[in-house]
Amino acid sequence: MMTEWLNSLKEGNGITVLLLLVILFSIFQGWNRGASRSAGKLVHFVGDALLRLIALAISVPFTLWLSPKAGDWLTKLGSSLPDRELKLWEQMYYTAVRSIADFPLLRFALLFIIGYGLVGFMLRLLAAMTLGSRISLFGPGRDSSASLLSRLAGAGIGGVIGAARSIILIAILFIWVSLNPDNGFSRYVEASPVYKQGAQAVIEPLSGTIVRERLPVFTQSVQEELNGIIQRKYEVIDHQIPEGIEQTASHIVEGAETDEEKARRLYDWVGTRIAYDHEKVRLYEEHRIWKEQTPEDTYNTRLGVCIDYARLYAMMARSQDLDVRVVTGRGYNGQGGYGPHAWNEVYLSEEGRWVPLDPTWAQSGDWFNPPRFNETHIKEQVF
Template identity: 50%
Template structure:
């Protein structure tokens, strides 16, 4: 039974329960706080919501102005990934800094979060100075115990606050469903009648077609950028190219005249010289021990798994001036399923295109250098 089928067998929808509990908790809070206490809390919640929206708006506008400047400043630093041995801390530093420089969504997201936190703190302090005393005086808690009328009015105010919180929860779920329509949780969320009512009657009319039109484009952009960040990690990790690898790549491609010829020669060499290390796979599957190795280790031992083939190919290709990526994702296992896999993409100047290749699968006897059906057997990480 799949996880999704397991969800469908549960007659009680926990999304609906969560929404009901959100409203019920607010009603109980209001009942025990009384009328004045609930009113003060409700006003404070409204103020907090307004401040959050204002902070997000200001952060959004601020980042739109500052992000290009930050990118230009980072480019002016002429930061180059060292081709010498560097520590893990420096590897992380170069991965982060060059990613912020080269990947706009990542840069925008980091700056937006920082801007929101700073602006929100400033706005909170300003409001505390301006409204804090007024709220304390206007909605002062009575010293005596609450009357029944006060508790009932508090509960009524709490119910309004509860519905507002429930709508916020539904809005978050609505965004999740829009961004991840194929997620395992999406059908379960959509099966909640309370979610359906809030999403269809309040959230969806309010947003119109904006999320429906923008979400798929945004999701694809985030997926692509996340893939680029993973690739950047390997670019930094394997920036230093050992002399023996560079010499071998130069010798292998000595008679090639085009990028495609060079890329194919390296693809064939790595695929036929390196043997798949089934013992490494067995060690990980049975004992969860991962034998990390560098491209130089793979070159010297002539053994490795898909990520090792891909990293070695990338180093050899870069050593002769080719632009290449290490791509991670899922590969078809030949038995109707997919498993973790890694391969490469290389840029060919003659055609001005990135083409995929899988040197690990050379041993299969088929052509895995930019075949027409490559995307049917290889699925990128998202």
């Protein structure tokens, strides 16, 4: 084992260096403090860990019980938006309320953080009152009168504390590697024998297959909820449909009998009536000046870029009771590469499926649910 560690150090593996430095620093701290103060630090370290475990044991079931009740209450609180243009703070408020109400992972995380903090504080206060202990930010200091034997014992205790600290770092790295197994940094981490042996000896036996098999699924769920939060944001911002836009959309779809016919007519109108705003793109590319605009701005000026086309289309479609989404990702630039882009997806109830459409590209061809749409559009987020 030591030979592998030494070879890794000679090769300059940063992970090996970091983990061993943590242990050496803790040993030095133990030597500096002496046995009695190091033992006090160890007791403090173990006691703090125990309090955290108790706080977790209380907070998790309490949050599981509270979360659905909070969700029901927040749903009622954010169910109706004022029938007027919202101020910035109101947009932030309703976006937060609706997001927390609609997404259980986000709601659980927020309630857990609050509950864990409160329970942890109460436990520490109770420990201080009953045991007469106090939590120190820096721990015991240097004992200048410690004997050589006391310092050696302190160094040994420091080594135990350093090993525990290294295991915590290994656990964090283990989660990263599990989520990004093919990443270059992950391979670099796994090249460290200190990391590898620590993960195999401690982390994997404790976690079993939970981290490697379930954490990526959990992370995907988190990403989906983050995308949903963006969706709630634009639902709140664009909730009030100006009368002119609604009347225009109603006139466009007049006589249409199916969702597909309504969706295509709106696609044709937005795609042919709105002109691409090249000046807006130039300002951003050359000066990093972004001109934010609402769907009403796009409707009135008849100018916009892809996200403006997509938001206007979404507002017009929703005004006619169509289910529609704005999609962001990357679109083919015609030169062998891809650039940032936005488009829409609309739900056709007769067919029971979502279909893609790109009103920005409408003047270059038929981009309403064409074959092989995904070959030119790479979806990243939906809102």
